[in-house]
Amino acid sequence: MEVRIVEKDAIRLIGMSTQTTLQDAGEKLPRLNDSFKERKAEIAGKVDSSLDYAVSIDPLDYKVETDAFTFIIGTEVERIEHLPQGMAAHECPPYIYACVEKTNDSTFEYLLHWVNASDYELAETYSIEEVDHMKGTITLMFPVRLRN
Known part of the structure; x- marks a missing residue:
């Protein structure tokens, strides 16, 4: 696997959101994905309809065995406006990301x-998966910054 460092502008998303633990994610996240697919057409101002994003946001001092995290699946929009009822909006700020194509x-x-072995460190407590439906790829991205 080849890790790439890329600079990204802000990513503005509208989609569906839930809180879940890692133990419950296998049950909850497929249902959330299905709900998103059913309602994606309601979202106006899409940047690229062939791309979807999944953002996992961990709380500070996240304990994987017990803590819930926020999971958002959405599509990128030009501006966050006209939020359909029951949907959520989220903006990931401009960042440098360590990226790798997800294989498993x-x-x-x-x-x-x-x-952890590089000159970088995690800059935030979230990760992004960029799903490219045209290419059939998923790119995993961590926001990073150079170590001090």
């Missing part, structure tokens, strides 16, 4: 290990 469930651990 171990990709997350691979990228985390790469960041």
